[in-house]
Amino acid sequence: MIAIGIDIGGTSIKGAAVDSNGSVYEVFSMPFVKGESGENSIRKLADVVKKYIDKHNLKDKIVGIGIGSPGSLDTDLGIVNYANNLKWENVRVADIMHETLTYPIKLINDANAAALGEAKYGAGKHYQTVIMLTLGTGVGGGIILDGKVFEGNEAKGGELGHTVIVVDGEPCSCGRRGCLEAYSSATALIRETKKAMRANKNSLMWKIAPKINLVDGSVPFEAAKNNDPVALEVIDNYIKYLGEGLLNFCNIFRPNIIVLSGGIANAGDFLFDRLNKYLKDYNYGYKRTPEVKVVPAELGYDSGKIGAAALFFN
Numbered sequence: 001m002i003a004i005g006i007d008i009g010g011t012s013i014k015g016a017a018v019d020s021n022g023s024v025y026e027v028f029s030m031p032f033v034k035g036e037s038g039e040n041s042i043r044k045l046a047d048v049v050k051k052y053i054d055k056h057n058l059k060d061k062i063v064g065i066g067i068g069s070p071g072s073l074d075t076d077l078g079i080v081n082y083a084n085n086l087k088w089e090n091v092r093v094a095d096i097m098h099e100t101l102t103y104p105i106k107l108i109n110d111a112n113a114a115a116l117g118e119a120k121y122g123a124g125k126h127y128q129t130v131i132m133l134t135l136g137t138g139v140g141g142g143i144i145l146d147g148k149v150f151e152g153n154e155a156k157g158g159e160l161g162h163t164v165i166v167v168d169g170e171p172c173s174c175g176r177r178g179c180l181e182a183y184s185s186a187t188a189l190i191r192e193t194k195k196a197m198r199a200n201k202n203s204l205m206w207k208i209a210p211k212i213n214l215v216d217g218s219v220p221f222e223a224a225k226n227n228d229p230v231a232l233e234v235i236d237n238y239i240k241y242l243g244e245g246l247l248n249f250c251n252i253f254r255p256n257i258i259v260l261s262g263g264i265a266n267a268g269d270f271l272f273d274r275l276n277k278y279l280k281d282y283n284y285g286y287k288r289t290p291e292v293k294v295v296p297a298e299l300g301y302d303s304g305k306i307g308a309a310a311l312f313f314n
């Protein structure tokens with residue numbers, strides 16, 4: 001079986017043919033044009049997909065097209081109700097795609113698509129209940145319960161990044177305060193790193209990023225690995241907030257495994273060893289409960305495309 005999996009992002013839209021073993025064929029992409037209407041973007045996407053299918057002689061092999069999109073969706077009707085970062089509102093994705101293509105279209109939240117991809121073919125493939133967090137500009141979340149994506153009422157649940165961990169805390173992009181995203185995203189880590197650097201001019205972090213505008217999420221990790229006390233404090237605080245969020249998910253869902261993706265997950269063992277120790281030290285909130293390992297994602301940038309395609313693979 002072959003399906004087209006598409007991942008809509010704020011800078012580009014990427015897709016590929018994916019088979020039922022999770023293998024990804026040649027990837028296609030198109031730029032996301034800011035300010036362009038969602039309807040025009042989807043019509044362009046449909047043309048790109050049609051040309052891709054024709055180029056690879058896949059016309060009679062495709063079982064469907066899965067599309068992962070950020071935002072609040074109506075997955076039954078294939079509509080993006082609202083996607084703040086895309087500036088889309090009530091974009092009838094499936095209907096517009098069907099103007100050009102006759103294949104079944106399924107829409108899924110982009111974080112859910114990534115979680116499904118990792119659960120079926122990546123780090124969670126041996127488990128039935130998987131939680132995935134994407135630690136990027138924001139914090140995306142996906143929940144796989146007993147092998148199925150949990151989406152909630154109107155497919156608008158699963159917003160793990162917007163669980164509050166500090167009442168009246170840091171402002172969040174969603175309009176609330178104290179969300180996990182406001183403490184555990186790359187944006188939050190960069191904010192706290194800059195704050196620490198400004199207060200400590202002798203920190204090794206200044207050698208790694210000589211100008212404050214050069215700071216990214218790797219800076220505190222690199223300095224902490226070299227035992228810079230200021231960076232270590234930044235990382236310890238980051239682990240505490242992320243760890244508390246994960247403890248909540250452990251106690252609510254009791255997953256077999258938690259998968260982390262995004263740029264911060266590239267910190268490797270330095271991050272995961274500390275995070276797993278934090279969860280173990282606090283007993284997941286209750287003693288004598290099944291251990292939950294936190295592991296890095298395996299599929300990288302392909303997880304969303306694979307997960308979207310996997311909507312057609314039972």
